[in-house]
Amino acid sequence: MNNYDAYIFDFDYTLADATNPIVESFNYAFDKLNLKRASYKDIVNTIGIPLGEAYTLLTGDKSEESVNLFKKYQKEKSDQITVKQTVFIGEAKKVLETLKSNDKKIGIVSSRWGQRINDILVNLDARDLVDIIIGTEHVEKYKPNPEGLFKIIDMMEAKNVLYIGDSYIDAETAQNAKVDFVGVTTGTTPREKLERYPNVAVLDDIAGLLEI
Known part of the structure; x- marks a missing residue:
């Protein structure tokens, strides 16, 4: 990795x-x-x-x-x-498990209500795979404002961060926060639009994250 x-x-x-x-x-x-x-x-x-x-x-x-x-x-x-x-997409749970087993810090920054994400992860038997969740109730300004990313990076005391998302909004958030970005094409933003933003990679499958 x-x-x-x-x-x-x-x-x-x-x-x-x-x-x-x-x-x-x-x-x-x-x-x-x-x-x-x-x-x-x-x-x-x-x-x-x-x-x-x-x-x-x-x-x-x-x-x-x-x-x-x-x-x-x-x-x-x-x-x-x-x-x-709500279900995981493809190998998403395996990706989280692999990152966790390699002692990586794992977080979520979403435009969804954070408590809902927490409950979904509990239902999917995956809450222990995510260290911190930042949802709309935790910020004053939503993505692409980088407030949520800045907040979670500070809470994690992280030094070198990768943000992964499916949307041009996520790409703009990473750009605004000046952190590396990986796009995934499992959402509604087409590959060519994601590739317009600074990126480490644009993947068709999140499992490819483990090969970067």
């Missing part, structure tokens, strides 16, 4: 796939608000974006009241289904 002492991951579409519960909880919230349901593809394209911004992108509605109601209803449904329906 390289001389990185810390490997920090995005969550959705980098380590895990929660597509079905995300789509279901979004459309549940739209139903509660008497709004037209969004298409599967349109909702998927907002994954990785903070919830309020995703709502505005899908509806054009910026009102604080509507955004807060959407968040409330989305969470209501998500609480019921997300933990049990």
Whole structure:
């Protein structure tokens, strides 16, 4: 392995796939608000974006009241289904296990609620593989602002960091934090867009991380 002492991951579409519960909880919230349901593809394209911004992108509605109601209803449904329906992508768990066995520090910085990630990892019998989780409740400014990365790097006392993500937002976050980046094409951002940003590699499978 390289001389990185810390490997920090995005969550959705980098380590895990929660597509079905995300789509279901979004459309549940739209139903509660008497709004037209969004298409599967349109909702998927907002994954990785903070919830309020995703709502505005899908509806054009910026009102604080509507955004807060959407968040409330989305969470209501998500609480019921997300933990049990989220799965690892490919060899993601093996990658975490291998890094852990090599005494690497492992963290997650995500635009998802951190407690939800914690619960998902517990359900997947993998919570002990991740040292620190930084979610939206832990920062004031969301990605691509590097606040979350800076915070976790400081908490880990890490010296040489690699950030791994599936989105151009992750690439911009790494660039803003001035840390090395590996892109994975398991999300909605195409390879050619990820390759426009400074990167160590762009991988089709996160298992390739162990070969860098």
